[in-house]
Amino acid sequence: MDIKERLNKVFKDVFDDDSLEINETMTAEDVDMWDSLMHITLIVAIEREFGIKFNTSDVNSLENVGSLIEKIKERS
């Protein structure tokens, strides 16, 4: 499974929505319930899935799913 597929699995789990399909240009605006609280839950779930730790400044600098994938690669 590549990073995007694994990340999609985390999204489905966190947003509790099996039909959710992510793409690189997707932002918080595009996903129902993706607010600041959900963002924290999401970040923690991604950290767990990939066994990584984001930096403090990473958390707010992620513009879209594409940059999230890049950040995961960088921190892996």
Next chain:
Amino acid sequence: MDFLKLKKNLKKDFSKFQIVKIAILGDNATQLFAQALKGYGYEISINFDIFEADYNQIDLQIFDRSSEFYKFKPEFAVLACSSQKLLKKFYKLNDVQKAVFASEQINKIESEVKTILDNHPCRVIYFNYTESDDNIYGNYSNKVKESWLYQIRKINLDLMNLSQDICNLFINDICSLQHQYGRRFVHDAKFYVNADMVFSVDSLPIIAKNVTDIVLAVNGKLKKCLILDLDNLLWGGVIGDDGVNGIELGDLGIGKVFVELQEWIKQLKDRGIILAVCSKNDEDNAKEPFEKHPDMVLKLDDIAVFVSNWENKSENIKHIQAVLNIGFDSMVFLDDNPFEREIVHSFIPDISIPDLPEDPSEYLDFIKSCNFFETASHSSNDSNRTKQYQQEAKRKGIQKNFANEDEFLASLGMQSDVKEFDEFTIPRIAQLTQRSNQFNLRTIRYSEDDIRRISESKDHHGLSFTLEDKFGDYGLISVVILENRGKELFVDTWIMSCRVLKRGVEKFVFNQVLKYAQTNGCQRIVGEYIPTAKNSIAKNLYEDLGFSCESGYWYVDVKGSDMKANLIKHNVNCI
């Protein structure tokens, strides 16, 4: 348990669960904690109705009597203040002020807590503070009164003292949790910086559980009994194969593990937890270490019910339950064998059975971390409980020799002390209201403060009853709280320990209530039975005593009511 799982619970159906109203006031971001708490409630069948104050509004909510907080009428007020905020305050002070920081802070906390309790009767759950050194002085901070470490530790100690003075103040021991799980686990710096969350997402389920443990204990959901397997739990090896000299205990093999586990269990027993043994062994074999092994900490005297045979363990545990007459949900079963755990769990789902680690040296830390034995009260009476159950076993043996029950009861020479509530009995009375689930007519829970208020109230009259017979002393076993409502005397509370069922105690108690009604000019006595899942045993009490039912309440006229015959002697010395 992870946060996401709890969060998913939020979508589930809570409608059948008991509602508990809880208000959260914090000086940090508490939204995710509130979600964890709500979600954890689902796991234990509680529907938390949560009011979350806006960020950093603690004093605004507490000191304004018309605030949303008071309008919400919480049963529990959770005050979640953080070390981080406190440290900021501390750094603004000069050395003279720093040296008295803890005292100032405790005064502030005391005034907050007392204001809440004065304005609205509830329980306050206060988060104590994580004790992390700021390393301004290094280890030397222990020698410096003006150091952060000294002051924060003093605050935590003073909080303990404050909670001992204020019955309705409970401490959520965040500091112990941090010791247990570690700073790195409990705190996630990036969410502290980005979202002002002082607790990591991963630690929220544990904190939610800790708060809920307090709520459950206050509401009377307590563990009362610990059931123990023997082989490879209380000692290493198999007694039937290895013999009393071959089991690992004391200096032999990893015997230290089992000695320390037993020492801990003994402390529980001394605190009032009933111990039982359930083992697959021949009884003589199973008892031999208790009688002969020099390193056994637990003795047969410590065990209220000892069952050792080759039957199914779930049947044996049902037998233990029948002798002790307490609910399965108040029992914990320890067994090293996953197969036995699974069988007992499948037949008795209500009993708590921790999945012990494989390595016995990890048993004790693991069991401690489960925090099974949270309590909301403590009295000296607790430690006698094992003796009382053993006396009960003797009574049951003798009873068989009598032709009828009255003859047996007459032979017991029962005596009862009848007393108004006093300083000595108030803790035990509050505890009875919190713990009794079965013979409890209205199941109203009272704290020690509540009971003290009742004992001082002109409109209320409280009576406590002890029972003693030739086999031993049961201690304080029944409580009534009567409320004068003009010509009517309302029975607000009537509780009796199930250990004294079928002794005629309820008739004896009724006679005292009737006597009080007569001397105080009441025309009738009014009772109410509020059914719960557990108190059906008391369902027919009023009917059996000759009350008649009218739209949910039970009435009996004082005039024309007779004293009910019973075989209990009123100990006249004490009233």
